[in-house]
Amino acid sequence: xxxxxxxxxxxxxxxxxxxxxxxxxxxxxxxxxxxxxxxxxxxxxxxxxxxxxxxxxxxxxxxxxxxxxxxxxxxxxxxxxxxxxxxxxxxxxxxxxxxxxxxxxxxxxxxxxxxxxxxxxxxxxxxxxxxxxxxxxxxxxxxxxxxxxxxxxxxxxxxxxxxxxxxxxxxxxxxxxxxxxxxxxxxxxxxxxxxxxxxxxxxxxxxxxxxxxxxxxxxx
Amino acid sequence: xxxxxxxxxxxxxxxxxxxxxxxxxxxxxxxxxxxxxxxxxxxxxxxxxxxxxxxxxxxxxxxxxxxxxxxxxxxxxxxxxxxxxxxxxxxxxxxxxxxxxxxxxxxxxxxxxxxxxxxxxxxxxxxxxxxxxxxxxxxxxxxxxxxxxxxxxxxxxxxxxxxxxxxxxxxxxxxxxxxxxxxxxxxxxxxxxxxxxxxxxxxxxxxxxxxxxxxxxxxxxxxxxxxxxxxxxxxxxxxxxxxxxxxxxxxxxxxxxxxxxxxx
Numbered sequence: 282x283x284x285x286x287x288x289x290x291x292x293x294x295x296x297x298x299x300x301x302x303x304x305x306x307x308x309x310x311x312x313x314x315x316x317x318x319x320x321x322x323x324x325x326x327x328x329x330x331x332x333x334x335x336x337x338x339x340x341x342x343x344x345x346x347x348x349x350x351x352x353x354x355x356x357x358x359x360x361x362x363x364x365x366x367x368x369x370x371x372x373x374x375x376x377x378x379x380x381x382x383x384x385x386x387x388x389x390x391x392x393x394x395x396x397x398x399x400x401x402x403x404x405x406x407x408x409x410x411x412x413x414x415x416x417x418x419x420x421x422x423x424x425x426x427x428x429x430x431x432x433x434x435x436x437x438x439x440x441x442x443x444x445x446x447x448x449x450x451x452x453x454x455x456x457x458x459x460x461x462x463x464x465x466x467x468x469x470x471x472x473x474x475x476x477x478x479x480x481x482x483x484x485x486x487x488x489x490x491x492x493x494x495x496x497x498x499x500x501x
Numbered sequence: 502x503x504x505x506x507x508x509x510x511x512x513x514x515x516x517x518x519x520x521x522x523x524x525x526x527x528x529x530x531x532x533x534x535x536x537x538x539x540x541x542x543x544x545x546x547x548x549x550x551x552x553x554x555x556x557x558x559x560x561x562x563x564x565x566x567x568x569x570x571x572x573x574x575x576x577x578x579x580x581x582x583x584x585x586x587x588x589x590x591x592x593x594x595x596x597x598x599x600x601x602x603x604x605x606x607x608x609x610x611x612x613x614x615x616x617x618x619x620x621x622x623x624x625x626x627x628x629x630x631x632x633x634x635x636x637x638x639x640x641x642x643x644x645x646x647x648x649x650x651x652x653x654x655x656x657x658x659x660x661x662x663x664x665x666x667x668x669x670x671x672x673x674x675x676x677x678x679x680x681x682x683x684x685x686x687x688x689x690x691x692x693x694x695x696x697x698x699x700x701x702x703x704x705x706x707x708x709x710x711x712x713x714x715x716x717x718x719x720x721x722x723x724x725x726x727x728x729x730x731x732x733x734x735x736x737x738x739x740x741x742x743x744x745x746x747x748x749x750x751x752x753x754x755x756x757x758x759x760x761x762x763x764x765x
Contacts (some may be wrong), residue, residue, distance in 0.1 A: 403556055404600035404659075408614040408666060409590025411582050418617055422604050 287470050293461040300457030301478060307375065307453060308440045314379035315439060316432075319386025326391050337387070344384035350445055352377045357449050370449035378446070382439045389435060393428035394420060426497050433490045437483055444479075454478065507532040507670060507701045508553060513562035514574070515548055522548045523559070524725040530670070530718075533699040537706055537716035537733060541748060544722040546705045550672050553703060554592040555585055566592055567669050590618050593663030597675040599655040601647040607634065607658050608643040614666045626665075633661035637691050653684030660691055671695060673704040689715075709752040713737045721745045 290297070318340075325337025344352065357373040360366050368376070397420050405415030447456035458475045462468040508530040515523040522545045530536050538546040551557040552564060561574035569588050571580055580588070602610050611630035615621040621629070634640050637657035647655055656676055663671060673692065677685045689711050696702060696715050706712055712719055712733055719733035721742070729736055729745045740746045 398600075400596060400598055400600035401602065404594075404596065404602070406556060406586070407554060407589055407592070407594035407596075408662070409586050409588075409618040410614075411586045414586075414617055418613065419602055423602075426604075 283469065285470060286467065287474065289465050289467050290461070290470055290474055293457075293465070293471075296457045296461055297454065297474070297478070300452060300454035303452055304440075304443050304454040305482070307378075307443045307446065307451075308436075310375055311378040311382055311439055311443070312436050314375070315382030315386050318380055318383025319390050322383055322387030323390035323394065326387065327394060340380075341384045341387050344381050345388070349378070349381045349442055350448065352381055353445055353449060370446070370451050374446040374449050374451055378439065378442060381442070382435065385435050385438075386432065389428050389431040390424075392431075393424035396427055397423050429490070429494060429497070433487070437487070440483060441479060505531055507534070507567060508703065509563075509565040509570075510549075510553070511563045513549070513552060513564070514560045515545075515552060515557060516560055522725050523552070526562070526725075526727060528720070528727075530701055530703060532701055534718065535696045535702045535704065535716045536718045536720060537704045537712035538720050538722060539706065539709065539712060539748070540722035540728075543724075545725040546720075546722050547674055549722070550594075550674050550703060550705050553670075553672055554589050554594055555580070556589075556594070586618070590614070590666055591669050593666055593668035593671045595656065595659050595663055595671070595673045595676045597678050599647070599652070599659045599679070601655055601659055601662070603647055606644050606646055607639065607650070610647065610658060611662045611665045614662065618666070630661070630665055633665045634658070636664070637661045638687075651684060652680045653687045656680065656688045657691055660688075660695075664695075670701040670703070673702065673706070675705050675707065677706070677708060707752075709737060709749065721748065723748070 322337050322341050325333050326341070328334050328337070353374055356377040357368065357370060360368065360373070394416075401419050401423070402412075402415045405419045406412075410418065443453055444455040446453050447459065450456065454475060458471045462471040465471065506529040508528065510526060510528040513523050513526040513528075514521070526545075526549055528536070528549070538549065540546045548557055552559050553566065555564065555571065558579065559573045563570060563572040565571075566588070569591070571577075571588075573579075601607075602613065605613065608627065608630050611633050612623070612626040615626040615629055616623060619626075631640060631643060634643055637660055639654060639657055639661070642650060642654065642658070647658065650658065660676075676692070677688050680688065685708070689708065692702070692704065692711075693715050704712070704716065716733040719731065719736040720727055721729045721736065721740070721744070723744055729740060729742045736745065737749060740749055
């Protein structure tokens with residue numbers, strides 16, 4: 282029977298905290314940038330101009346249909362050779378994860394927008410609103426409510442996907458725990474603690490979102 | 502005719518794919534006139550109505566409302582987004598399914614046009630919106646969300662929302678077709694009141710008795726053409742065309758309006 286000893290992890294507390302900071306900071310960056318890419322992708326696919334539609338579709342499918350681990354490695358090792366763009370591991374992984382997340386966000390945002398009854402934009406148009414005004418005032422406020430659960434879900438996946446940046450030696454929580462595990466010869470305790478840390482952050486968040494959803498549903 | 506007419510439509514054509522929905526339609530509505538459009542479903546009457554405020558862009562012909570005229574077809578450029586929006590701001594439309602904005606209160610629904618399109622100050626828009634709600638008998642519902650209203654109340658809010666833009670003409674697209682029978686009267690009453698105030702209106706409807714009562718002209722359409730046109734009572738009481746007679750035989754043509762439940 283294995284003798285658990287979680288006490289040993291206390292020695293590495295600053296390492297873990299550092300890693301956690303990087304992980305959380307990384308998530309904030311890739312969620313914000315990902316949503317931005319997602320918005321661009323969604324409006325691209327809904328555009329009246331065919332070239333823009335095709336471009337957005339190409340972006341979405343390229344990132345949605347290839348593994349994120351491959352994308353990370355490709356952005357860091359292949360892009361410098363092909364395009365001559367030299368990137369730090371942090372920039373490369375932030376970009377890859379943002380674009381990867383953005384491709385999924387695009388589909389969520391597009392789906393939310395087209396789920397709003399056509400009569401709503403007709404009513405806006407009939408009042409004399411421009412398509413932009415109708416989108417901002419009428420469609421998006423309703424669509425966002427419907428998108429929130431799916432956007433949150435994708436953001437949770439994004440949070441966990443940051444663990445992959447350790448392959449590019451970005452010092453996130455997983456990378457630091459590898460260091461700790463090699464040093465302490467206690468991988469079981471280390472990785473259990475890491476799993477608990479991820480869950481401890483995500484579970485309160487999901488509860489918060491569930492509450493928010495209920496509050497939003499009242500005004501419908 | 503064309504000098505006094507508020508709405509003038511000439512040789513209007515529209516196809517959806519290979520389906521020709523409007524074939525060379527001409528229509529004049531005088532200022533303060535009320536025209537009822539009737540016909541079986543698929544006759545093109547809703548499409549014609551939607552061409553008047555260009556929610557549907559015609560393939561050919563011309564549309565004029567007030568002083569604004571658009572020509573369509575070979576060589577004519579489609580109006581840009583801003584021109585279209587400005588034009589639509591002068592025409593009010595009421596839809597079969599109300600299309601109220603569910604994320605806004607009744608008051609906010611009515612204020613939306615004046616605030617967003619006309620850039621009216623919030624306080625002024627609120628005064629205007631409350632007055633319009635009072636006019637359709639729903640002043641006390643101002644702070645409720647549409648989901649809490651009955652169908653008849655929703656449609657009256659939709660009318661108030663359109664009126665808040667102070668439009669030159671009002672277009673009604675089967676405004677009572679989605680309502681429970683006992684709620685039809687309260688909406689028709691509001692429309693009748695508008696007619697008596699001299700609002701220029703085009704009404705697509707299946708309420709033949711109402712059309713006979715309120716409209717001064719009636720147009721019967723079938724398969725994308727105007728089959729018969731004339732004074733409403735004359736066409737309904739003595740239709741000349743066989744197709745009109747056949748269509749009207751499905752309806753009670755006379756009698757009082759459906760009883761109006763008092764505004765509530």
